[in-house]
Amino acid sequence: QVQLVESGGGLVQPGGSLRLSCAASGMRFSIYVMGWYRQAPGKQRELVATITSGGSTNSADSVKGRFTISRDNAKKMVILQMNSLKPEDTAVYYCNAKFMSNEYWGQGTQVTVSS
Secondary structure (H helix, E strand, C coil): EEEEEECCCEEECCCCCCCEEEEEECCCCCHEEEEEEEEEECCEEEEEECCCCCCEEECCCCCCCCCCEECCCCCEEEEEEEEECCCHEEEEEEEEECCCEEEEECCCCEEECCC
C-alpha cells in the first residue's frame, strides 16, 4: 500500500522559511517523478515543483528563486525548502508521486504565511 506522508507545515511570518518533507512507503520510490502541489482556499490545485528520478527539477514561476525541491532516494523522501515566503504562498501543500499511469497523493500539510 502506497503512502505519502507530509510534514513540516505551519505558521510563519512573511520573509520566513519552512521545510516540507514527504516520506514515501510501499513503492519503488526511485522511479517516480515526485512533486509538490498546493491549493489555496477557493482556488484550483497548482503545481509548485517537481523532480524526476534523475534529479531534474521544474518549478512554477511564482516560486522560482525561493523554493527548492530535492529528493533522497535512499530515505524515500522528497523535500521542499521554502524561503522568502509570502502571504500568497498560504495553501495546503500536497506531495505527489507519478510513474506512467500510477499517481498518488499525500493528505496535505497547511502552510500559513501571515504576520
